[in-house]
Amino acid sequence: MLIHHTSDINSAKSIISSSELWMKCVGKTKDTNEIYHFMKEFNRHHYLHEVDGILDNLINYEKINDYTILDIIYGIIENKVAWQNGISYGAVFSELLRNNSFLVCFTENSQSNFHSQEYGDISFEFSKDPLMKENIASHVFIEEKIIYFNSKEIYNLQNIESEPGLNKESDMLSNEEKSKEEIVTFLEETQEHLSTLGFLKELKEDTRVKMNRIDRIMLQNIVKWRKKMSFLKKENPVLDSAVRFLTKEMVKERARKKTEFNKEDENFYKELIRTSKKYDLMNQTKLNLIGCFLKDKEFVSDAETRILALPKNNSGVKMGSDWLKVPFDKKKLKKVRISPEKKDKKDLKIELEQVLKENGYREVSVE
Numbered sequence: 001m002l003i004h005h006t007s008d009i010n011s012a013k014s015i016i017s018s019s020e021l022w023m024k025c026v027g028k029t030k031d032t033n034e035i036y037h038f039m040k041e042f043n044r045h046h047y048l049h050e051v052d053g054i055l056d057n058l059i060n061y062e063k064i065n066d067y068t069i070l071d072i073i074y075g076i077i078e079n080k081v082a083w084q085n086g087i088s089y090g091a092v093f094s095e096l097l098r099n100n101s102f103l104v105c106f107t108e109n110s111q112s113n114f115h116s117q118e119y120g121d122i123s124f125e126f127s128k129d130p131l132m133k134e135n136i137a138s139h140v141f142i143e144e145k146i147i148y149f150n151s152k153e154i155y156n157l158q159n160i161e162s163e164p165g166l167n168k169e170s171d172m173l174s175n176e177e178k179s180k181e182e183i184v185t186f187l188e189e190t191q192e193h194l195s196t197l198g199f200l201k202e203l204k205e206d207t208r209v210k211m212n213r214i215d216r217i218m219l220q221n222i223v224k225w226r227k228k229m230s231f232l233k234k235e236n237p238v239l240d241s242a243v244r245f246l247t248k249e250m251v252k253e254r255a256r257k258k259t260e261f262n263k264e265d266e267n268f269y270k271e272l273i274r275t276s277k278k279y280d281l282m283n284q285t286k287l288n289l290i291g292c293f294l295k296d297k298e299f300v301s302d303a304e305t306r307i308l309a310l311p312k313n314n315s316g317v318k319m320g321s322d323w324l325k326v327p328f329d330k331k332k333l334k335k336v337r338i339s340p341e342k343k344d345k346k347d348l349k350i351e352l353e354q355v356l357k358e359n360g361y362r363e364v365s366v367e
Helices: 009-018 032-059 069-084 089-100 113-119 152-162 168-174 180-193 196-228 237-261 266-278 281-293 297-302 345-358
Strands: 002-006 020-025 102-107 122-126 139-145 147-149 294-296 304-311 323-327 333-338
Touching (some): 020 089, 089 281, 089 304, 102 113, 139 281, 147 297, 281 304, 333 345
Parallel strands (some): 147 294
Antiparallel strands (some): 002 122, 020 102, 122 333, 139 304
């Protein structure tokens, strides 16, 4: 069974009379901070890998000694500043998701205090996922049970730069939170002691140490999560098409932002689009979606299932609405519950029974 909570009698009557559930824009849900915290940590993981790739390219560049160490460092800094201004694939994808995707939550626990307190003390019990998704041409749907895990492992990644084994230069450049001003001040004071290639190799080694520490936590969890999430295990051409569409939108928006940020022309924009094809961005996009279905193990008793609606075409990213109204199969609604703590419960029960009867719900009881 899947149980959906709503806030008041008017919302409950609207659900019954319309036979619709309203999915809320992800950026406006109560879960949005939690979702984007996990996505941010995935993006920190991507950031370190990107720095590592940049260092590889610099080390292997045959004319590297034609540049001063500060020339090279300023190039890395500009990449960092772009990240800090939301000009990364992960940040742009998060923004697309926040503004154009929709979420609805269910629980399998009829006594869930969390859902009663957070979403309302009138609930609808369905036999299974009731949404008639085929009626929605703009979005594709992912249904997943929430994975509960020790989220402190992810939160602790924020403190990894304080661990021993990393030199100050590596910490400055590989930590995406450090400001441009902090880095420039430090490196201008120390650059006279550095050689170009030697510094790059040392930075590469220390960045790899930090990256491996984060990988040990992130990749171990990602392997476990992939095995549990059906949208990552099963082939789904419709979902793949939506992910492909979102990936293209992400690439275009990042290129637009970076071109504008760097004050470049259209040739720069086109080159960014072209070079994006080197990367497996579809896989990265799918992995970022994991963040929509994670919660700390403290809430495991909530037994939550979420359904996420992802835009799959242009109409899906041009809705401009906080809500996506999705019809549900009336045959799957089995029961309506009113919390024992609800005032005027008897009167509400009579009122809901009348609305159910008027709308043809002959077999649905109210408790």
